[in-house]
Amino acid sequence: MKSLLALLLASAALSCAHAPSPAPMTPAQQADSTAAAELDKSTARFAPTELRVDLSALPANERAALAELVHAARLMDALFLRQSFAANPSLLSLLAGDRSELGRARLHAFLVNKGPWSRLDQETPFLSGVQARPQGGNFYPADATKEQVELWANQLPEKEKQRALGFFTTVRRDARGGFVAVNYSLEYQDVLQLAAQHLRKAAGLTAQPTLKAYLEKRAAAFASNDYHESDVAWMELDASIEPTIGPYEVYEDNWFNAKASYEAFLGVRDDAESGKLAKLSGELQGLENALPIDEPLKNGKLGALAPIAVINEVFCSGDANRGVQTAAFNLPNDERILRERGTKRVMLKNVQQAKFDQVLLPIAKVALSIGAQKDVSFEAFFTHILMHELMHGLGPHRVTGSETTVRQAMQEAGSAIEEAKADIAGLWALQRLVDKGALDKSLEATMYTTFLASAFRSIRFGITEAHGKGIALQLNSLLDAGAFTVAADGTFAVNAGRIKDAVAALTRELMLLQAGGDAAKERQLLADRATVRPEVKRVLDRLLAVPVDIEPLFTTADELAPTR
Numbered sequence: 001m002k003s004l005l006a007l008l009l010a011s012a013a014l015s016c017a018h019a020p021s022p023a024p025m026t027p028a029q030q031a032d033s034t035a036a037a038e039l040d041k042s043t044a045r046f047a048p049t050e051l052r053v054d055l056s057a058l059p060a061n062e063r064a065a066l067a068e069l070v071h072a073a074r075l076m077d078a079l080f081l082r083q084s085f086a087a088n089p090s091l092l093s094l095l096a097g098d099r100s101e102l103g104r105a106r107l108h109a110f111l112v113n114k115g116p117w118s119r120l121d122q123e124t125p126f127l128s129g130v131q132a133r134p135q136g137g138n139f140y141p142a143d144a145t146k147e148q149v150e151l152w153a154n155q156l157p158e159k160e161k162q163r164a165l166g167f168f169t170t171v172r173r174d175a176r177g178g179f180v181a182v183n184y185s186l187e188y189q190d191v192l193q194l195a196a197q198h199l200r201k202a203a204g205l206t207a208q209p210t211l212k213a214y215l216e217k218r219a220a221a222f223a224s225n226d227y228h229e230s231d232v233a234w235m236e237l238d239a240s241i242e243p244t245i246g247p248y249e250v251y252e253d254n255w256f257n258a259k260a261s262y263e264a265f266l267g268v269r270d271d272a273e274s275g276k277l278a279k280l281s282g283e284l285q286g287l288e289n290a291l292p293i294d295e296p297l298k299n300g301k302l303g304a305l306a307p308i309a310v311i312n313e314v315f316c317s318g319d320a321n322r323g324v325q326t327a328a329f330n331l332p333n334d335e336r337i338l339r340e341r342g343t344k345r346v347m348l349k350n351v352q353q354a355k356f357d358q359v360l361l362p363i364a365k366v367a368l369s370i371g372a373q374k375d376v377s378f379e380a381f382f383t384h385i386l387m388h389e390l391m392h393g394l395g396p397h398r399v400t401g402s403e404t405t406v407r408q409a410m411q412e413a414g415s416a417i418e419e420a421k422a423d424i425a426g427l428w429a430l431q432r433l434v435d436k437g438a439l440d441k442s443l444e445a446t447m448y449t450t451f452l453a454s455a456f457r458s459i460r461f462g463i464t465e466a467h468g469k470g471i472a473l474q475l476n477s478l479l480d481a482g483a484f485t486v487a488a489d490g491t492f493a494v495n496a497g498r499i500k501d502a503v504a505a506l507t508r509e510l511m512l513l514q515a516g517g518d519a520a521k522e523r524q525l526l527a528d529r530a531t532v533r534p535e536v537k538r539v540l541d542r543l544l545a546v547p548v549d550i551e552p553l554f555t556t557a558d559e560l561a562p563t564r
Helices: 002-017 027-043 060-084 088-096 101-113 146-154 158-164 189-205 209-224 228-235 271-290 335-341 349-367 378-391 406-436 441-445 447-459 466-480 499-516 519-529 534-541 555-560
Strands: 046-050 169-173 179-183 241-247 262-269 308-318 328-331 344-348 484-486 492-494 549-553
Touching (some): 060 189, 060 308, 146 158, 158 169, 189 209, 209 241, 344 378, 378 406, 378 441, 378 447, 499 519
Parallel strands (some): 046 549, 308 344
Antiparallel strands (some): 262 308, 484 492
């Protein structure tokens, strides 16, 4: 979809290139031009970055399979737009037909944000006449309230309640005006059938057995609405092409953190880097056993399979490509898979390198003291992102004394607390592995300072976003503990004497919160500490010329699979 719209914009630009000199602008035209410039300034916070991936090692049949996967992945954009906001498809159609300067600026902003709200600006609408973003997305009836849906769900038999508030159903009105749960396979069957066709074509082209198995099972899941078997097949995937496609993350559902959004990641595996990091899977049980929480809260037997894949991203779409780009992910979110097999971590190395080069290094030069800047390294950035993903699978996942999952108990507070837990526990785990000798001692000199610089990177995502909110909580907690310090010139540094204890203490605090399952307490914690303090704001004000993130240009994908 994005490629098609890019072609429309290119065509519009070409048609204007040979036009005669324009007449003086009217006041209305001047106002539009000013508004376009403001929107362009806003979207310029995402630095356009070509993502080229060397496909020369792939045989012709595998490249053809990857091309089919690109076509399938593009369809996830259409699904995500529908899930995020009911009016998105009609808005997109209107914007694509507006060839004016302001129209092109609005279209670009819409595509970057996947909707009419700026994700970096506390979801402020940039299109006139657009309402505030619905906190329930388009997963629930527009005329319903959260309380009404919750009351209805609580009156259902337990199995029906689990389905109603499960990952793969929407809630709609029935013929009598009541609520009914509708399977994704029915709600989105028009697009899912097309996506399944591409997956089956790709399965017929590849000669890699585990890739074929995953694609066939995922195509079947689009029709059956049962994703378990295909999730298991994804966990067992061992192929040069690494696709992830389907409904996964729940960030768009700010009511219950329950409804999964469609997305896709397509990449080519980096065997050398994957081999280096795979050994860390064997450290997970030891890390779980050593967590700074009470013994009853620990999992004595983690899932046996915890694969790690390092890939170079060829394409992403849907929930994976809206606003700030994903640098790594930890899936699936199905608690059954987590208990049975653990989770799989996928690192997007070329995306991470682009973020480090274009965003993190420039931030460090502004936010950190001169002495601290030398301790910012890509290795520390890359390895902490890995540990963040690994730590999602560790710690409490059920409320103490209950079968209720932490995700269910925490509702809309859940994502920010979980992201903060994974971040800070990732730092704690890196220190444990350095002390053990599983990671090089040199990492200790760079990991805390690199994390500090990256905190300023993440908080710029906005504190309405789960990652930005989670990092604000951590940054303020470590400032309060004296683990981070602020110099007279406003630059930040790490206090080596306090950082280790402060990281362990915050890891414990967040995990105990999750085990307690007290959503009100968690909301209060976020209200108290997930804020932008004056000393942080002063640094952020000096970062206005630095990109917030990248806007990927999928050059290889567009060459491999031109838009039909």
